[in-house]
Amino acid sequence: MLPRALKKLLGRNLMHALGLVIVLAMSLAALLAPWIAPFDPNALHLDNILEPPSSRFLFGTDRLGRDVFSRLLYGGRVSLWVGFVAVGISVSIGTVLGLVSGYFRRWVDECIMRVVDIMLCFPSFFLILAVIAFLEPNLTNIMVVIGLTSWMGVTRLVRAEALTLREREFVDAARLAGTSTAGILFRHILPNALAPVLITATLGVAGAILVESSLSFLGLGVQPPAASWGNMLMDGKAVIETAPWLSVYPGLAILVTVLGYNLLGESLRDIFDPRLRQ
Amino acid sequence: MSTLPASAAKGRLSGPLLHVLRKTLWMLLVLWGITIISFWVIHLAPGSPTDMETTLNPLAGAAARQRLEVLYGLDRPLYVQYWDWLTRIVHLDFGNSMSADSRPVLTKILERLPLTVGMNVISLVLTLLIAIPVGIVSACRQNSLLDKSVTVLVFLGFAMPSFWLALLLMMFFGIELQWLPISGLTSMNYEQLNAWGKFCDLARHLALPTLVYTVGGLAGMSRYMRACMLEVLRQDYILTARAKGLGAGAVIWRHALRNALLPVITLLGLSVPGLIGGSVIIESIFALPGLGQLFYGAVMARDYTMIMGNLILGAVLTLVGNLLADFCYGIADPRIRNAKDNA
Numbered sequence: 001m002l003p004r005a006l007k008k009l010l011g012r013n014l015m016h017a018l019g020l021v022i023v024l025a026m027s028l029a030a031l032l033a034p035w036i037a038p039f040d041p042n043a044l045h046l047d048n049i050l051e052p053p054s055s056r057f058l059f060g061t062d063r064l065g066r067d068v069f070s071r072l073l074y075g076g077r078v079s080l081w082v083g084f085v086a087v088g089i090s091v092s093i094g095t096v097l098g099l100v101s102g103y104f105r106r107w108v109d110e111c112i113m114r115v116v117d118i119m120l121c122f123p124s125f126f127l128i129l130a131v132i133a134f135l136e137p138n139l140t141n142i143m144v145v146i147g148l149t150s151w152m153g154v155t156r157l158v159r160a161e162a163l164t165l166r167e168r169e170f171v172d173a174a175r176l177a178g179t180s181t182a183g184i185l186f187r188h189i190l191p192n193a194l195a196p197v198l199i200t201a202t203l204g205v206a207g208a209i210l211v212e213s214s215l216s217f218l219g220l221g222v223q224p225p226a227a228s229w230g231n232m233l234m235d236g237k238a239v240i241e242t243a244p245w246l247s248v249y250p251g252l253a254i255l256v257t258v259l260g261y262n263l264l265g266e267s268l269r270d271i272f273d274p275r276l277r278q
Numbered sequence: 279m280s281t282l283p284a285s286a287a288k289g290r291l292s293g294p295l296l297h298v299l300r301k302t303l304w305m306l307l308v309l310w311g312i313t314i315i316s317f318w319v320i321h322l323a324p325g326s327p328t329d330m331e332t333t334l335n336p337l338a339g340a341a342a343r344q345r346l347e348v349l350y351g352l353d354r355p356l357y358v359q360y361w362d363w364l365t366r367i368v369h370l371d372f373g374n375s376m377s378a379d380s381r382p383v384l385t386k387i388l389e390r391l392p393l394t395v396g397m398n399v400i401s402l403v404l405t406l407l408i409a410i411p412v413g414i415v416s417a418c419r420q421n422s423l424l425d426k427s428v429t430v431l432v433f434l435g436f437a438m439p440s441f442w443l444a445l446l447l448m449m450f451f452g453i454e455l456q457w458l459p460i461s462g463l464t465s466m467n468y469e470q471l472n473a474w475g476k477f478c479d480l481a482r483h484l485a486l487p488t489l490v491y492t493v494g495g496l497a498g499m500s501r502y503m504r505a506c507m508l509e510v511l512r513q514d515y516i517l518t519a520r521a522k523g524l525g526a527g528a529v530i531w532r533h534a535l536r537n538a539l540l541p542v543i544t545l546l547g548l549s550v551p552g553l554i555g556g557s558v559i560i561e562s563i564f565a566l567p568g569l570g571q572l573f574y575g576a577v578m579a580r581d582y583t584m585i586m587g588n589l590i591l592g593a594v595l596t597l598v599g600n601l602l603a604d605f606c607y608g609i610a611d612p613r614i615r616n617a618k619d620n621a
Binding site: 132237248 | 312600
């Protein structure tokens with residue numbers, strides 16, 4: 001299934017290819033940051049403070065004379081890491097709750113769905129801010145909090161799939177064969193509901209990256225001196241009149257990365273969703 | 279279902295009533311859940327609102343901390359605190375802010391609400407005015423050059439972090455062109471201006487933040503409008519309308535548009551939490567004294583009562599938005615209206 005999907009991903013149109021290329025390029029850049037980065041991201045070049053982009057400092061330097069390009073690469077690791085871990089958490093919670101809810105129905109379903117209703121009422125950014133303010137704002141806390149406040153969509157999605165799949169013959173067959181409930185849920189129902197989960201997860205990575213950068217921009221995310229695209233923008237805002245490049249490149253990095261994951265998610269939807277394929 | 283007049287009458291009476299009852303119960307349950315999460319999320323997190331005044335203040339000792347905790351009632355068991363707080367918020371008493379001014383939370387929130395809601399309403403209206411026509415044209419000319427360019431813009435809009443857009447706009451309109459002020463709600467000489475001058479001053483200060491809000495909503499709304507329109511255009515009654523010789527204009531404006539607009543109502547209701555959450559960032563960038571800034575300040579100061587009040591208010595606004603959307607949908611769509619009556 002996978003190679004064929006990959007072929008479709010690349011072959012169909014520009015949008016599909018672009019999403020995949022951006023995601024791969026950004027991931028590679030982040031993973032290989034220690035080898036690509038021309039400077040240590042925290043090294044101070046005190047003779048070159050607020051230097052505009054040049055051949056030595058590709059994207060210029062900041063107020064402490066740190067190389068913006070190197071910091072962007074390391075910031076990319078933060079974004080990538082946050083995106084994947086936060087989505088991992090929310091997808092795991094959402095999948096389990098959704099499967100249980102859709103399979104057992106009745107009061108279990110009723111309870112879980114009411115909790116989802118309640119959680120969806122909160123402006124999630126409010127909730128995240130409120131919790132982060134009391135915890136130490138570090139990477140782990142951010143990832144966990146984003147994950148814990150974004151599982152509701154996945155739950156609804158998986159529940160809907162489970163509700164229809166549980167009536168299918170192969171589930172009856174598994175039940176008759178004596179498969180345990182956990183086995184039915186994870187070995188028979190889940191694999192058939194994987195495509196929509198994959199699509200939501202891809203779009204979720206984009207969302208998590210945006211939330212992390214917003215938090216860091218407000219000073220409640222990744223703390224300096226560690227580089228994150230959000231806190232680089234916060235730094236740049238103070239000198240926006242004299243050093244605009246500090247406010248341009250990190251934002252561009254966020255834009256391109258989020259665009260990449262969104263495009264990839266849309267292409268997956270095109271490929272997997274038969275109703276849109278036509 | 280029955281043809282007997284008596285039972286039909288009974289069905290009409292009990293149907294809507296039952297529906298309203300069920301809806302009310304659901305709402306009460308959700309409201310209660312909202313209070314639970316607002317309270318426990320904050321109280322279970324480590325750290326205390328007295329940290330700012332004690333641990334971080336070298337002049338205050340353990341005794342001062344204890345006095346403060348007694349003053350705020352933080353020394354009591356959590357369930358007592360929760361019950362006490364719950365019984366008070368039922369009477370709309372959210373307590374006093376734990377910041378230096380100790381004013382009532384509700385007063386402080388209500389002062390800030392008009393600005394945030396006002397900006398959001400203006401930008402929602404602008405969003406609809408732009409997104410609906412764009413969505414219609416994209417759907418009617420699917421895969422045309424225009425549709426493709428709109429799609430590209432939509433994806434860029436989705437990926438654009440609002441705070442970065444705000445920075446770029448500040449750079450361009452505020453610093454480069456010097457057209458618009460980049461922060462605050464009013465100018466220094468606001469008090470000396472006449473009514474018209476005051477209006478213009480406000481409008482100039484709110485132009486960029488409103489633009490940021492609008493761009494944020496535009497992508498989603500136009501994409502959604504396009505999808506709804508495409509869905510409707512595929513229906514049989516559109517084919518019928520075309521087959522009986524109606525012009526393209528009549529088919530689109532009289533038959534398709536009305537149906538395609540319905541789901542947009544729901545999306546409006548669903549967009550409320552995002553707008554409220556987004557206000558934190560936009561208001562702190564542009565230094566606007568709205569709800570978002572109030573919340574951000576409360577979070578930084580660990581002002582328990584204020585944070586809880588804001589969380590509740592945000593959630594209740596969302597709930598009201600959803601119910602309102604539900605209600606409007608029911609009025610606008612005769613199929614749902616009749617289905618409810620028959621339920």
